[in-house]
Amino acid sequence: MVLCPVIGKLQHKRVVLASASPRRQEILSNAGLRFEVVPSRFKEKLHKASFATPYAYAVETAKQKALEVAGRMHQKDLRAPDVVIGADTIVAVGAMILEKPVDKQDAYRMLSRLNGKEHSVFTGVAIVHCCSKDISGPGRTLRLTLSSWAPRAHPTDGRLDTEVSEFYEETTVKFSELSEELLWEYINSGEPMDKAGGYGIQALGGMLVEYVHGDFLNVVGFPLNHFCKELARLYYPPRPEDLRRVRHDSIPAVDTFENLSDSEAGGSDPGQSAKGGRGGEQADGDRSQAPRALDAALNGADSRPPFPTGLLELMDGFKASKVLFTACKLRLFDVLKDQGPLQAADVARKLSTCAGRTEQLLGVCAALGLLEKTRRGYGNTEVATLHLVSDGEHSLQGLAEYNDAHVWGVFTRLGLAVREGADQTRGVLGAMEEERLSQNRELTLQFMRAKHSLSKLTAHHVATAFDLSRFASACDLGGCTGILARELAQEYPRLQVTVFDLPEVTELSGGFQRGGRQTERIRFVPGDFFKDSLPEADLYVLSRILQDWPDDKLHKLLSRISSSCRPGGGLLVAEAVAEEEGASRSPRLRTLSAGQPRSPDEHRRLLQRHGFRDVRVARAGDLLCVVLGTRAAP
Numbered sequence: 001m002v003l004c005p006v007i008g009k010l011q012h013k014r015v016v017l018a019s020a021s022p023r024r025q026e027i028l029s030n031a032g033l034r035f036e037v038v039p040s041r042f043k044e045k046l047h048k049a050s051f052a053t054p055y056a057y058a059v060e061t062a063k064q065k066a067l068e069v070a071g072r073m074h075q076k077d078l079r080a081p082d083v084v085i086g087a088d089t090i091v092a093v094g095a096m097i098l099e100k101p102v103d104k105q106d107a108y109r110m111l112s113r114l115n116g117k118e119h120s121v122f123t124g125v126a127i128v129h130c131c132s133k134d135i136s137g138p139g140r141t142l143r144l145t146l147s148s149w150a151p152r153a154h155p156t157d158g159r160l161d162t163e164v165s166e167f168y169e170e171t172t173v174k175f176s177e178l179s180e181e182l183l184w185e186y187i188n189s190g191e192p193m194d195k196a197g198g199y200g201i202q203a204l205g206g207m208l209v210e211y212v213h214g215d216f217l218n219v220v221g222f223p224l225n226h227f228c229k230e231l232a233r234l235y236y237p238p239r240p241e242d243l244r245r246v247r248h249d250s251i252p253a254v255d256t257f258e259n260l261s262d263s264e265a266g267g268s269d270p271g272q273s274a275k276g277g278r279g280g281e282q283a284d285g286d287r288s289q290a291p292r293a294l295d296a297a298l299n300g301a302d303s304r305p306p307f308p309t310g311l312l313e314l315m316d317g318f319k320a321s322k323v324l325f326t327a328c329k330l331r332l333f334d335v336l337k338d339q340g341p342l343q344a345a346d347v348a349r350k351l352s353t354c355a356g357r358t359e360q361l362l363g364v365c366a367a368l369g370l371l372e373k374t375r376r377g378y379g380n381t382e383v384a385t386l387h388l389v390s391d392g393e394h395s396l397q398g399l400a401e402y403n404d405a406h407v408w409g410v411f412t413r414l415g416l417a418v419r420e421g422a423d424q425t426r427g428v429l430g431a432m433e434e435e436r437l438s439q440n441r442e443l444t445l446q447f448m449r450a451k452h453s454l455s456k457l458t459a460h461h462v463a464t465a466f467d468l469s470r471f472a473s474a475c476d477l478g479g480c481t482g483i484l485a486r487e488l489a490q491e492y493p494r495l496q497v498t499v500f501d502l503p504e505v506t507e508l509s510g511g512f513q514r515g516g517r518q519t520e521r522i523r524f525v526p527g528d529f530f531k532d533s534l535p536e537a538d539l540y541v542l543s544r545i546l547q548d549w550p551d552d553k554l555h556k557l558l559s560r561i562s563s564s565c566r567p568g569g570g571l572l573v574a575e576a577v578a579e580e581e582g583a584s585r586s587p588r589l590r591t592l593s594a595g596q597p598r599s600p601d602e603h604r605r606l607l608q609r610h611g612f613r614d615v616r617v618a619r620a621g622d623l624l625c626v627v628l629g630t631r632a633a634p
């Protein structure tokens with residue numbers, strides 16, 4: 001059987017399938033693989049929003065399922081299996097990921113989303129090669145860095161070293177237009193309940209399907225063909241002379257995009273190179289993932305270090321940001337919102353851009369989960385519709401524009417900042433400082449749009465982190481466009497809110513106001529909180545202000561607020577979350593301003609130092625920590 005030699009490579013190894021899926025077990029058994037079944041106990045609760053693409057989520061889930069079983073078996077019987085296979089199948093429609101329905105209503109919700117639509121089924125697969133090594137034993141113990149920071153088992157008398165090979169497969173499926181009656185009849189059959197997306201293509205669910213493009217078994221739950229190719233690559237790696245130039249596809253297809261930047265646009269559709277999954281391409285440059293490399297490395301026959309996948313992702317990261325910024329600047333998402341889906345050539349025509357390079361850009365955006373590609377062309381995904389269309393309620397277009405126009409330049413001067421220690425924002429935004437915002441209206445507006453879009457994400461969390469109903473008036477220092485003021489006025493019907501900010505900001509804030517009753521309780525007062533008297537208020541608010549100032553300025557501002565605040569008054573501070581004190585600072589690079597994120601305890605001590613007591617700390621989403629202190633009697 002053509003695949004036997006490949007499957008045969010595993011015949012003399014202890015293979016475990018870390019899956020309770022009867023379909024997966026059947027597919028692998030039918031292919032002649034001998035294995036034990038040890039269902040994984042990994043809870044499939046990874047934070048979906050933290051993955052750039054649906055398939056990245058499936059691959060990571062598959063990996064964690066397999067590593068959990070490998071670690072548990074290593075602990076239990078001190079001899080981990082040789083190979084553990086994990087898999088995770090998800091259905092993706094737009095940027096929405098559909099897993100197994102929790103109940104019939106959920107199944108109905110899923111099937112309704114899929115009804116009459118084309119969607120993708122991704123199965124992520126992880127092949128974990130294990131090697132238990134007795135750390136007290138003789139010989140060389142080589143700690144191999146995992147290609148991903150996977151949890152290690154807590155060895156009793158040996159360390160479990162693992163090498164993870166991972167990939168995903170995508171299959172496109174289209175449902176016919178289905179009646180409510182048929183959907184409920186299918187749901188009441190019970191078949192949907194243990195299947196991603198709420199359907200089983202291999203059974204009754206087959207009746208719902210109009211067409212399938214790609215590997216059918218991948219939909220059922222295990223991409224056998226890709227799995228065998230992966231085994232072939234691992235156990236029969238190409239000879240050096242066969243090796244193509246190593247391509248790092250940590251940012252799918254950006255590499256292709258870059259290659260084409262120096263030649264007439266054309267070439268392969270980057271979206272396709274991303275479809276094959278990372279294992280196929282990554283592994284070409286990733287030979288150290290092959291088990292032979294692990295054996296050789298452990299026996300000293302080969303001292304090459306493990307492939308630095310994570311590091312390459314870090315090196316490539318800037319390309320993805322620049323692709324996003326370019327797409328935003330071209331208003332790509334606006335065009336697709338109004339006229340999508342569109343074929344690449346039509347997009348190029350509407351944007352008056354080069355057809356070939358536009359196609360590359362679209363492919364990369366699709367690979368990054370910003371666009372979805374169907375037979376009818378490219379359309380916005382859910383996240384693009386929500387956050388990248390310029391007039392959307394939750395648009396982050398302003399932030400992208402500002403980062404591209406200004407912050408990007410700041411980071412090009414990072415070396416100077418590190419060498420000279422100066423705050424390099426002056427180098428790029430210096431124009432803003434020296435010539436003052438008032439003489440640079442466009443720059444001010446870009447800054448305000450960026451701050452407006454970012455503040456919109458957290459304004460409600462900040463306004464509701466504590467019960468502020470005891471205050472009758474609030475002053476939002478540096479309140480910019482008044483987005484937080486709106487939330488405060490909306491949340492606390494009797495609160496009067498003053499937004500206090502530089503004259504060149506308050507004169508432009510009108511453009512950001514939307515109507516509504518609460519605006520009657522909001523006023524904008526121009527001024528400089530370092531120089532001018534602060535408006536009277538029961539509660540002073542600082543949202544994303546302190547972290548942008550050096551300590552001397554920060555203490556000056558807090559001292560001025562403390563003097564203006566009457567006993568019993570409050571100070572509400574909302575700032576970027578930093579790691580706990582002493583840990584490495586949040587890896588999110590700041591805009592090189594002179595301030596830095598502080599831990600909740602550092603904020604607490606800061607307020608106490610300036611006369612505030614009963615200091616409480618809360619979290620506002622993933623981004624901010626909120627601190628509220630009460631002014632003590634002097």
Ligand SMILES: Cc1cn([C@@H]2O[C@H](COP(=O)(O)OP(=O)(O)OP(=O)(O)O)[C@@H](O)[C@H]2O)c(=O)[nH]c1=O
Pocket residue numbers: 018019020021022023024039040044065087088089090091100121194195196197199200201202205219220221222
């Ligand atoms: C789209 C589709 C999915 N499935 C099954 O859906 C489950 C996905 O869930 P999972 O979390 O990946 O796997 P599991 O079943 O929970 O097992 P485990 O690996 O232990 O998590 C798997 O069963 C698949 O076959 C079908 O049988 N037919 C289909 O058309």
